[in-house]
Amino acid sequence: MAIDKSYYTIITDVGKAKIANASVTGNKVGFVKIQLGDGGGSEYTPTESQTALKNVVWEGNIGNTTTDETAPNCIILESLIPSSVGGFMIREIGYLDDENNLIAISKYKECYKPSIEQGAVVDMKVKTVLIVSNVNNIELKIDPTIIFATLKDIQDLETKIGTVNTKIDTTKTELTSNIETAKTELNTKIDQLIAGGSNVAYTQRVAIDDWVEDAESGFKATVTHSLLTQRIVVNIIDATTKENIVPNFKIVDDNSIEIRSEVKVELNVYVINGNAETHFINATVDDNRVSEMTTYSSKKIEDRLVNIEEKVNGGLSNIATSVNELITYC
Incomplete structure (x- = not known):
């Protein structure tokens, strides 16, 4: 099918x-x-x-005055x-510069632009393509108050908006999950900090097999x-031997330390929270949190009960002896 060249645009002699x-003066032509x-x-x-x-x-x-990407x-x-203007035929279109000079003129296929008074509300878009020898001589501009959008533009925009909304929803879900996880972890730490007996001290037995070689200090x-x-x-x-050993250790992080020794030996390591209040340490009875030297550890309580039992048994024995002596006397 042959292209209809009955309608076209030409650049005037002035244009x-x-x-x-513009190539000489550097003053670009502005439509x-x-x-x-x-x-x-x-x-x-x-x-x-x-x-x-x-x-x-x-x-x-x-x-808008733009270039064609292709x-x-x-x-x-x-x-x-x-749509507010109309009621006339369109057969010619002229493009003027900032000095009101006619730069280009189009032979336009005859059409009628109706007016609102005639019962038609029509926004009409006019698009013209000019071929010039040097695009750099033309001033390009975009009027931000005028927006041109084809159906495809709108559909593409809707697709992009949908994609962005999906990403936003996904991000919100992930953020909410991360916040809840952080809250849970923080609450756990707070609970541990305020529950004196559960965050006061810790005991760990270091066995022979727990030691690994260390170039600096042996093991x-x-x-x-x-x-x-x-x-x-x-x-x-x-x-x-139950003897106290001078501590040789390095703090790794909030939850671990590294102890050092020249030889492999079984050790009881007692770690006490320096932030804990003294009465928390004295009150705990959990041997996995405190040492045997703690005032009210279960070991101390057990020893104390044995001592009381011995005294009670001794008292009962004395009472029994006194009763027997009384019976014999009678």
Whole structure:
């Protein structure tokens, strides 16, 4: 099918001169105004020597002046004819610069632009493509108050909005989950901190097999505790001799320390929370939290009960002896 070339756009002699002169002066040609004309009542063939339309029926500002991404030498002029104007035929279109010079003129396929009074509300978009020798001589501009959107543009935008909304929903879900996880972890730490007996001290037996070679000090072993702090007091007791050993350790993080020794030996390592109040330490009875030297550890309580039992048994024995002696005397 042959292309209909009955309707076209030409650059006027004034327009050619201005565009050519822009290369010398550096003053770019700016397309500012658009004029619609009815051709004086019929179609005609525009000429390059024209300096004005035959009969202007409407004038407004050009919306956007851009380049064609697929054709570098093409300038695209877009304008919106508002629904508030109409009641005329369109057969010619003129493009003017900021000095009201007619730069380009189009032979437009005859159409009627209705008015609101005639019962039709129509926004009309006019798009013209100009081929120029040097696009750099043309001033490109976009009017932010005029928006052009095809159905595909709107559909693409809706798709992008849907994608963004999905990402937002996903991010909100992940954020909510992360917040809840952080809250749970924080509450757990708070519970541990305020529950004196459960976050006061920790005891761990370091067995022979727990030691690993260390180039600096012979051997090292890791003690993992639940005190959630690096402010700690460490006491180390030889599990066999029960003698106190001078602590040689390094704090790794809030939950672990690394102890060092020149030889492999079984040790009882007692880690005490330096933030805990003294009465919490004295009150606990959990041997996994405190040492045997703690005032009220279960070991101390057991020893005390045995002592009381011995005294009671001794008292009962004395009473029995006294009763027997009384019976014998009687």
